[in-house]
Amino acid sequence: MKIAVLGTGGGVRAHIAKLADLGHEIHVGTRDPQATLARTEPDMMGTPPFKQFLSEHPGIELHTFGDAAARGEPVINGIDGHNAVAALAPLAAQLAGKTLIDYAVPYIYRHQPEHPWPTPWGIMPKLDPCDTDSLAEQIQRALPEAKVVKSFVTQEQTTVVDPKIIGGGDHTMFVAGDHADAKQQTTELLNSYGWTDVLDLGPLVCARGMEMYAHMHSAIGFGLGHQFGGHFGIKVVR
């Protein structure tokens, strides 16, 4: 398939590499391709320059957000949460009728300048929106003709693309959205990643709980003695 991936950060690179391994044609979108390719230093998370990643993954095309979105479906949104709505809203034409999978946590970075991030004791940045709205719903309202699915958000993306990295057994991935066909397409993508238990939570309003789970996910990771980035899964036991 021709798949579009918006964003070039560490999380989304896991999807790009996995989808390329699975034989898909990947169209990556960035705000300014020339600027992205000109970077030579790691980003604030220590992720190497994207040009280096491209050299290790030949055949992947880099475009503007709009040109990438026009070329593939589903579209995976890997733009960080606090920039996502502003970056996606101009793409209404390119995204109309398409499945748009959003996995961002809407963290407000550096709202507590006295606390480094991630902190060693489990406090993560504030969420906005939170509780009575979600980033996924904001994106859907900004793009009423797109078919937004919230998924992947309850896990680090390295585990999303390789669920069997968790040695302890089967665990659960979630989807939510207002379009059944888009959730089905997302579930098939997850199945191709190796997920065997994908639970449809229902309408997109359930993205509120999925995004707010971020703090619980961090707490569990710290509780298990991992620093940020440790691997574990959540299994819904019936």
Add this chain to the structure above:
Amino acid sequence: MKIAVLGTGGGVRAHIAKLADLGHEIHVGTRDPQATLARTEPDMMGTPPFKQFLSEHPGIELHTFGDAAARGEPVINGIDGHNAVAALAPLAAQLAGKTLIDYAVPYIYRHQPEHPWPTPWGIMPKLDPCDTDSLAEQIQRALPEAKVVKSFVTQEQTTVVDPKIIGGGDHTMFVAGDHADAKQQTTELLNSYGWTDVLDLGPLVCARGMEMYAHMHSAIGFGLGHQFGGHFGIKVVR
């Protein structure tokens, strides 16, 4: 053991009945014992009058909040979230040095009068506090000499007291708090209920994630096709 339980609602009755079955001496606290015993109608959740419950569970003593808190340890706080701090703050003397287990979700009831609760599509009431504070931390600040533990909150209380009701296997319960001995006492209580996987998330700040998990818990329940009150567990898969 002599155990104090504050509150007389449906959730806390699961603990009262289970602890009595386990052979403990239970001291139940309520704001006004005479008023509690005078009620003859079910409450807003359809829970039968407490006097009926007492007649089915002989030997359980009903006191004021303060008298109950003075008579037992641990103290299980079953007062609903939006009343808990105001009801607990006057009990500083009775709770000093004791383990106080809090499991409330700080829902703001009826913040959306146009939406019945629980709604059939998974929207639950707004949380307050949320994200940058938690009810458990508020209680700890109001009672600096108590040893607050957040636990039980990620489950319906009928499942908390009987985890094996979930047929699909072992699942995980969580504790958080700033006092290791109080978390140990809570873990032993959970073990006596049948829990075999109790994960210590760390300091009480992790109660934020535990309380915010309420929306995800509701969404999973709806996703599984349960109405509110369905039974499922969450297993942390390592």
